[in-house]
Amino acid sequence: MIDKDVTIQKRIDMDLLSRSMTGVVVYALLIPVVFWPFDFYQLQPMLSTIFAVGMFFTSILRMIHRVFTERLYQYSAKLWRLLFMSLSLCHAGILGAFFVFSIYDERFTPILHVTMLAMGGISSGAVVALIPRIKFSLVNLSVLLIPSIVAGVIINEKLPYAGMIAVYFGFIAMMGVRSSKEYIRSFEIELMLDEQKNELERHGKIDALTNIYNRGYFNIELEKQWEYASRLNLRLSLLLIDVDHFKAFNDNYGHLIGDACLVHIAEIINQVAQRETDLAARFGGEEFVLLILENDSDEAEKIAEVLRKKIENSPFHVDGKSFPVTVSIGVASIQPSHNIDSRQLIEYSDLALYKAKHEGRNLVKIHTN
Numbered sequence: 001m002i003d004k005d006v007t008i009q010k011r012i013d014m015d016l017l018s019r020s021m022t023g024v025v026v027y028a029l030l031i032p033v034v035f036w037p038f039d040f041y042q043l044q045p046m047l048s049t050i051f052a053v054g055m056f057f058t059s060i061l062r063m064i065h066r067v068f069t070e071r072l073y074q075y076s077a078k079l080w081r082l083l084f085m086s087l088s089l090c091h092a093g094i095l096g097a098f099f100v101f102s103i104y105d106e107r108f109t110p111i112l113h114v115t116m117l118a119m120g121g122i123s124s125g126a127v128v129a130l131i132p133r134i135k136f137s138l139v140n141l142s143v144l145l146i147p148s149i150v151a152g153v154i155i156n157e158k159l160p161y162a163g164m165i166a167v168y169f170g171f172i173a174m175m176g177v178r179s180s181k182e183y184i185r186s187f188e189i190e191l192m193l194d195e196q197k198n199e200l201e202r203h204g205k206i207d208a209l210t211n212i213y214n215r216g217y218f219n220i221e222l223e224k225q226w227e228y229a230s231r232l233n234l235r236l237s238l239l240l241i242d243v244d245h246f247k248a249f250n251d252n253y254g255h256l257i258g259d260a261c262l263v264h265i266a267e268i269i270n271q272v273a274q275r276e277t278d279l280a281a282r283f284g285g286e287e288f289v290l291l292i293l294e295n296d297s298d299e300a301e302k303i304a305e306v307l308r309k310k311i312e313n314s315p316f317h318v319d320g321k322s323f324p325v326t327v328s329i330g331v332a333s334i335q336p337s338h339n340i341d342s343r344q345l346i347e348y349s350d351l352a353l354y355k356a357k358h359e360g361r362n363l364v365k366i367h368t369n
């Protein structure tokens with residue numbers, strides 16, 4: 001549950017980051033674009049430089065933060081968030097100050113109309129970009145616009161500007177809250193679809209009763225391992241495991257106990273399938289398979305014997321009752337090559353299994369040519 005929350009938070013943060021990056025690039029160049037075409041730079045070189053350099057370097061810091069996101073986030077998500085928010089507020093602070101100057105300082109009058117346009121575009125753009133975290137988005141909007149409103153109230157003759165910006169602030173904030181609800185809704189739908197996709201993928205390869213791989217997945221993996229083993233000249237072994245007298249078991253104890261017994265056997269097979277390349281699967285009914293990429297020539301035989309004994313010595317218990325159960329195992333090993341069909345391995349282990357059944361059950365038999 002905690003892991004799931006962490007994953008969701010990370011997705012939200014990464015979305016926040018990618019939505020903000022366009023703004024970061026635009027902010028780096030925005031103020032020079034506002035200043036130079038209107039000769040503002042010549043009129044006010046000092047002010048222009050301070051704002052332009054401030055915006056530019058904050059953008060550079062945000063880009064560096066972006067580059068180190070993976071490492072930083074892994075180290076501490078909180079620290080990542082703190083830096084993201086601080087740098088973002090830094091941009092908002094510089095812009096907020098710029099808006100105050102543009103509206104209330106006479107020196108900015110030549111670019112007032114451009115500034116008003118920029119104020120509209122930047123504040124609505126910033127709210128939309130930061131929608132994944134609406135509270136932060138509103139804080140950012142406040143840093144952008146509230147200084148202009150406060151300054152307008154203080155400097156009486158500019159009160160109409162303050163009123164206009166206040167109305168604009170309220171409007172964008174409301175639109176932001178509304179869009180945030182839509183964002184959350186679509187985010188939840190996306191999560192739900194992801195979960196369903198994972199569940200479907202899981203169903204596609206896991207056996208619903210025993211919770212180990214199903215036959216479809218085994219077939220795919222067999223082909224992969226066959227290819228791999230033939231390239232590396234390794235031997236591939238298959239244990240075909242069949243529960244002894246399972247029909248009688250079902251008839252005696254009922255199908256539900258039979259089901260539980262299959263789960264119990266699957267668990268033991270899974271315990272024995274220790275290596276990463278070992279593949280345990282339910283082959284069908286009361287038959288299981290264990291595919292082994294061999295290191296030693298008689299390794300599969302040893303594993304089969306360990307498994308047979310382990311099942312024999314682990315009667316399974318329900319409601320305090322003990323139910324003895326045994327298996328017969330047919331083992332076959334092949335050196336895969338492109339000329340041999342992988343089904344040959346199944347056929348050989350089936351022949352060995354038949355022998356084990358025929359010779360009295362609870363036995364391991366090896367296929368020999």
Ligand SMILES: Nc1nc2c(ncn2[C@@H]2O[C@H](COP(=O)(O)OP(=O)(O)OP(=O)(O)O)[C@@H](O)[C@H]2O)c(=O)[nH]1
Nearest residue numbers: 242243244245246247248250255258259285286357
């Ligand atoms: N409870 C339960 N039984 C199953 C399941 N799948 C197959 N079976 C039963 O497994 C039994 C297999 O019977 P058989 O093929 O005759 O094999 P057996 O009785 O084990 O005989 P041998 O293999 O020769 O020892 C059948 O009764 C099936 O109904 C399952 O998912 N749950």
